[in-house]
Amino acid sequence: MTTAIASAEARPRAETPAAAADKPGLAATPPLRRREMAFGMWVFLTTETLFFGVLFFAYAAMRFAHPAAFAAASRHTDVAMGTLNTAVLLTSSVTMALAVEAAEIGRARIAARLMTATLALGIVFLAIKGYAYHREYTEHLFPGAAFHFAGPLAGGAETFFWIYFVTTGFHALHLAIGVGVVGFMAWRLARGGLAAQSAASIVNAGLYWHFVDIVWIFLYPALYLVSRS
Amino acid sequence: MSATASLGARSAKVKPMRSLPLRSHLMVWLALMALLALTAGSSFVPLGTFNVVVNFTIAAIKAALVLVFFMHVARGEAAVRIAAAAGLLWLGFLFALSFVDILARGH
Structure with a gap:
């Protein structure tokens, strides 16, 4: 299906007026401005690395302090949903990366479609995550007065679920922002082509999306795979 | 000045392409899915401390694939x-x- 997009759609459009209309948009961001934008995004992602880094450190320190409780608590997370969500998010990074490539070569319509696919996968992720939260809530795994975990490891298990909800919650918040940004850009792209939505901004949206993906890449083994064997 | 020449720093280093690099992205996707299957599968095999080593090594490899192929950090x-x-x-x-x-x- 994807090959058909490239061959049947992308190539013949190369010299059509629609594609030509996209070109001023491509040229609209001067090279120096593009460099500034990319650098600015990377600096932002560095601060984000440290933001999530603190949470990962809290995780590592608490797992070090309560290894048995973390193993027991992790077995109460839904590994099937976690694995499915990892696949969904990794796939969304591929469609986002292709959207960036499409924007870079002036294929506004294909880029908009790929970004729509990306945000749809993001919404699927959030829906699965929301369902997992709901199940964990009904199983009294949400920390607080209603938290219930049988056995002597309840204290450490509650710490695990604190970290689980804080890290996945902040991750979901980041992803929701990403869905909004990618959706807004796809909408502008579909309406006005690359003259309305610069390729340089789509590159930055892509960097943000991939960063959020990388955070999940580490959350997945940290939260779901502590002790499955 | 042609449109490709004005693309900017990142793209100037790339060969001008007229179609999407679908094959390379498909390969990266397959690699990511294989690594996901490997990390999920290995977690159910009792390896002791080695489980956590395998899981986080695979996570680092997946992150590196995203950084290199999607975020173009090396480029x-x-x-x-x-x-x-x-x-x-x-x-x-x-x-x-x-x-x-x-x-x-x-x-």
């Missing part, structure tokens, strides 16, 4: 690579110094 400018490296460096400081503190207290 980026020096300033971009310095920014990315600075994040990892300070993350390293955060973990190293904080863990030293925890270990020194000895619980």
Whole structure:
């Protein structure tokens, strides 16, 4: 299906007026401005690395302090949903990366479609995550007065679920922002082509999306795979 | 000035392409899915401490694939690579110094 997009759609459009209309948009961001934008995004992602880094450190320190409780608590997370969500998010990074490539070569319509696919996968992720939260809530795994975990490891298990909800919650918040940004850009792209939505901004949206993906890449083994064997 | 010449720093280093690099992205996707299957599968095999090593090594490989092939970190400018490296460096400081503190207290 994807090959058909490239061959049947992308190539013949190369010299059509629609594609030509996209070109001023491509040229609209001067090279120096593009460099500034990319650098600015990377600096932002560095601060984000440290933001999530603190949470990962809290995780590592608490797992070090309560290894048995973390193993027991992790077995109460839904590994099937976690694995499915990892696949969904990794796939969304591929469609986002292709959207960036499409924007870079002036294929506004294909880029908009790929970004729509990306945000749809993001919404699927959030829906699965929301369902997992709901199940964990009904199983009294949400920390607080209603938290219930049988056995002597309840204290450490509650710490695990604190970290689980804080890290996945902040991750979901980041992803929701990403869905909004990618959706807004796809909408502008579909309406006005690359003259309305610069390729340089789509590159930055892509960097943000991939960063959020990388955070999940580490959350997945940290939260779901502590002790499955 | 042609449209490709004005694309900017990142794209100037890439060969001008007229179609999407579907094959390379499909390969990266397959690699990511294979690694996901490997990490999920290995977790159900009792390997002791080695389970956590395998899981986080695979996570690091997946992150590296995303950084290199989707975020083009290796292809980026020096300033971009310095920014990315600075994040990892300070993350390293955060973990190293904080863990030293925890270990020194000895619980």
